[in-house]
Amino acid sequence: MKFLSEYRDPALAQALARRIRETATRQWTLMEVCGGQTHTIVRQGLDELLAGAVEMIHGPGCPVCVTPLEQIDRAVALATRDDVIFTSFGDMLRVPGSDCDLQQVRARGGQVRIVYSPLDALTIAERHPDKQVVFFAVGFETTAPANAMAVWQARMRGIRNFSVLVSHVTVPPAMEAILSAPDNRVQGFLAAGHVCAVMGWTEYEPIAARYRVPIVVTGFEPLDLLEGMLLCVEQLERGTHEVVNQYARAVTREGNAPAMRLIREVFELKDRQWRGIGTIPMSGLGLRPAYAEFDAERRFALEDIVASEPVECRAGAVLTGQLKPHQCPMFGTACTPERPMGAPMVSSEGACAAYYNYGRFRTARAAATAGAGT
Amino acid sequence: MSATLDPVAGAGSGAPAPTIASTGLTCPVPVATHAHVVLGHGSGGKLSARLFAERFWPRFGNPILGQQADAALLEVAAGTLAMSTDTFVVRPLEFPGGNIGDLAVNGTVNDLAMMGAEPRWLTCGFVLEEGLPLEVLDRVLEAMAAAARATGVTIVAGDTKVVERGKGDGIFINTTGIGMRRAGWAPAPDRIRPGDVVIASGPIGRHGTAILAARDDLGLVTTVTSDTAALWPLVDALHGACGDAVRALRDPTRGGVASTTNELAKSSGVGFRLDEASVPVPPDVTAACEMLGLDPMYVANEGVLVAVVAPEAAAAALAALRSHPLGAQAARIGAAIADHPGMVTMRTHVGGTRVVDMLPGDQLPRIC
Numbered sequence: 001m002k003f004l005s006e007y008r009d010p011a012l013a014q015a016l017a018r019r020i021r022e023t024a025t026r027q028w029t030l031m032e033v034c035g036g037q038t039h040t041i042v043r044q045g046l047d048e049l050l051a052g053a054v055e056m057i058h059g060p061g062c063p064v065c066v067t068p069l070e071q072i073d074r075a076v077a078l079a080t081r082d083d084v085i086f087t088s089f090g091d092m093l094r095v096p097g098s099d100c101d102l103q104q105v106r107a108r109g110g111q112v113r114i115v116y117s118p119l120d121a122l123t124i125a126e127r128h129p130d131k132q133v134v135f136f137a138v139g140f141e142t143t144a145p146a147n148a149m150a151v152w153q154a155r156m157r158g159i160r161n162f163s164v165l166v167s168h169v170t171v172p173p174a175m176e177a178i179l180s181a182p183d184n185r186v187q188g189f190l191a192a193g194h195v196c197a198v199m200g201w202t203e204y205e206p207i208a209a210r211y212r213v214p215i216v217v218t219g220f221e222p223l224d225l226l227e228g229m230l231l232c233v234e235q236l237e238r239g240t241h242e243v244v245n246q247y248a249r250a251v252t253r254e255g256n257a258p259a260m261r262l263i264r265e266v267f268e269l270k271d272r273q274w275r276g277i278g279t280i281p282m283s284g285l286g287l288r289p290a291y292a293e294f295d296a297e298r299r300f301a302l303e304d305i306v307a308s309e310p311v312e313c314r315a316g317a318v319l320t321g322q323l324k325p326h327q328c329p330m331f332g333t334a335c336t337p338e339r340p341m342g343a344p345m346v347s348s349e350g351a352c353a354a355y356y357n358y359g360r361f362r363t364a365r366a367a368a369t370a371g372a373g374t
Numbered sequence: 375m376s377a378t379l380d381p382v383a384g385a386g387s388g389a390p391a392p393t394i395a396s397t398g399l400t401c402p403v404p405v406a407t408h409a410h411v412v413l414g415h416g417s418g419g420k421l422s423a424r425l426f427a428e429r430f431w432p433r434f435g436n437p438i439l440g441q442q443a444d445a446a447l448l449e450v451a452a453g454t455l456a457m458s459t460d461t462f463v464v465r466p467l468e469f470p471g472g473n474i475g476d477l478a479v480n481g482t483v484n485d486l487a488m489m490g491a492e493p494r495w496l497t498c499g500f501v502l503e504e505g506l507p508l509e510v511l512d513r514v515l516e517a518m519a520a521a522a523r524a525t526g527v528t529i530v531a532g533d534t535k536v537v538e539r540g541k542g543d544g545i546f547i548n549t550t551g552i553g554m555r556r557a558g559w560a561p562a563p564d565r566i567r568p569g570d571v572v573i574a575s576g577p578i579g580r581h582g583t584a585i586l587a588a589r590d591d592l593g594l595v596t597t598v599t600s601d602t603a604a605l606w607p608l609v610d611a612l613h614g615a616c617g618d619a620v621r622a623l624r625d626p627t628r629g630g631v632a633s634t635t636n637e638l639a640k641s642s643g644v645g646f647r648l649d650e651a652s653v654p655v656p657p658d659v660t661a662a663c664e665m666l667g668l669d670p671m672y673v674a675n676e677g678v679l680v681a682v683v684a685p686e687a688a689a690a691a692l693a694a695l696r697s698h699p700l701g702a703q704a705a706r707i708g709a710a711i712a713d714h715p716g717m718v719t720m721r722t723h724v725g726g727t728r729v730v731d732m733l734p735g736d737q738l739p740r741i742c
Contacts, residue, residue, distance in 0.1 A: 004660070004661075004664065008723045008724060010651070010723055010724050010725055013723075013724035013725060014724070014725055017725075042728065043722070043728055044722045044723065044724050044726050044728070045722050045724075045725075045726020045727045045728050046724065046726055047726075048726045048727060049724070049725065049726055090667075094735070116592060116593075120593075222723070222724045226724075337733075338735075356731070357729065357731050358728040358729050358731075
């Protein structure tokens with residue numbers, strides 16, 4: 001397929017992997033920020049090609065995974081109401097809340113609909129003036145412009161039966177939280193290409209300078225990731241720490257100005273809770289007061305719904321790179337994609353699910369080998 | 375108070391009850407022709423008989439069905455019968471490449487074929503929803519008749535029920551098929567041995583992608599059509615060319631090639647190693663799946679089979695499949711191995727390895 005197969009060429013991939021192995025004089029620990037990148041790495045077995053040269057830690061950039069339990073419970077409460085049509089991206093439906101997930105709400109008669117765009121939710125609101133239509137506005141800076149557009153249009157077009165349950169987070173504060181942790185192991189970052197397509201990379205320059213880490217804005221195809229790793233390893237070997245752009249076909253330093261204007265028009269920075277990590281100051285987006293009427297939490301008085309996460313779930317340690325998914329005692333036993341305890345086991349972008357679905361063979365083999373040696 | 379059609383409204387209020395004359399209505403005459411299914415079509419009365427005589431019989435008619443008895447009588451030679459049943463619910467009822475009718479015939483006869491049985495007889499049970507346009511029913515029946523003819527199966531019994539509007543999804547069809555197993559051939563997973571070759575008979579991922587795209591709520595426009603087809607001709611060709619060396623057959627419907635190879639691995643006790651680069655995926659399926667965040671390995675097929683054959687028969691098997699239009703793109707996609715029994719792994723495009731596991735549920739579209 002045009003513009004796809006070019007970035008999956010096996011010979012080029014092998015050549016890049018060889019160059020990374022030749023360049024690295026020691027093993028470097030890198031973190032890919034975005035869940036889409038984790039998915040490609042594990043699905044294609046890229047980490048296996050780089051054993052000994054690069055260890056990949058899978059970052060917190062899966063929007064499904066970091067949406068706090070509390071917001072899921074609020075979504076469930078909304079979707080259960082007779083007067084509400086609840087709309088969401090597909091993979092939020094299986095994220096477990098305290099009692100149940102949105103799929104179960106649907107099975108019990110709740111109106112839950114999968115949409116591909118928040119603007120589809122707006123259309124549903126127009127078609128059902130007798131219902132309240134709520135859209136679950138989750139995601140990083142990537143989904144923020146479209147979600148902002150839906151709210152902006154709702155106000156412009158006077159669609160009063162539309163509101164959003166917001167759980168937006170932003171990447172740079174999470175990277176800082178990881179880098180400033182006392183037991184941080186991350187030596188270089190592959191920044192999320194699609195987030196940077198919206199935001200550019202100026203926000204990353206002070207982070208690279210302050211923490212002396214190279215940051216490479218990286219795409220999502222196998223060759224993108226391998227090239228991103230190479231650019232990062234080259235900097236680590238040289239001892240430099242700059243922000244460089246691997247994903248030049250989509251990203252500019254200044255980002256997408258109209259998209260950023262729209263985000264700023266509708267959203268403002270606020271403290272946000274991250275599932276498994278806790279509250280990170282000014283790490284998320286909330287609706288500005290001018291758009292407060294479209295805030296589902298306000299409209300339906302959801303603030304009283306609070307929840308705390310199961311202590312056994314080590315999602316936080318996984319999302320910050322302290323723990324590999326298969327090192328969690330719950331992995332593959334108490335926690336599987338069929339019965340997920342935490343969100344990283346739910347989404348196909350979640351590190352735990354990616355390990356379970358694509359990597360279990362290797363971890364099983366490693367465990368068997370280790371067992372034989374004792 | 376003005377006359378009203380509500381018989382309760384006037385009662386007890388002292389006003390005279392309205393009469394038919396006062397409302398201007400005339401005595402209703404039964405409608406002779408319908409454009410839609412009505413509850414009476416399932417009554418067992420004259421409407422039911424007409425539905426059968428005008429729509430089912432002309433398409434399905436044959437001497438056994440013509441017996442019109444409480445059960446069909448089938449004359450059977452000595453041998454082993456294979457029997458399978460399946461129920462078909464699909465939205466939309468009609469989609470690029472087919473409709474629920476040919477799906478209902480092919481789905482069941484393909485299950486028989488995968489057991490090495492030549493499909494012979496089929497029963498069909500219909501649940502129709504009140505209000506279904508009869509022209510849709512006609513197209514569905516037409517497709518069923520064509521599919522039955524193509525695979526040589528005779529429709530010998532059937533039943534139709536009608537449910538109230540809102541209690542069904544247009545049409546539900548159950549089909550039960552009976553086939554005669556080829557003597558001396560019993561393809562089954564427990565016959566798979568390490569070293570055997572895994573073959574896909576054609577391009578994968580078409581049916582599931584076509585259905586998703588046909589649902590207008592996604593607004594996705596593609597050229598993908600369903601692959602729904604009867605697989606017996608391919609099975610016949612395979613058996614003719616390789617005989618008993620065809621160890622096992624499976625049609626990768628729901629859950630796709632990934633789930634099917636997992637089932638084969640688990641019930642055979644061998645491992646499978648697939649090669650991503652040799653799995654035939656049409657470009658339009660790849661494109662649609664990329665957009666929707668789906669993996670074609672898990673997307674349903676309705677006209678593809680996965681065959682596991684002894685290594686020495688692999689070339690003959692591929693040639694036999696490719697000699698038929700349905701199998702023109704047949705490809706060797708992997709092998710059975712002694713390592714990791716019960717598990718499927720795949721060499722990826724870029725040369726890495728990954729596990730191909732069963733999905734916990736439906737594939738859900740990704741956020742971004």
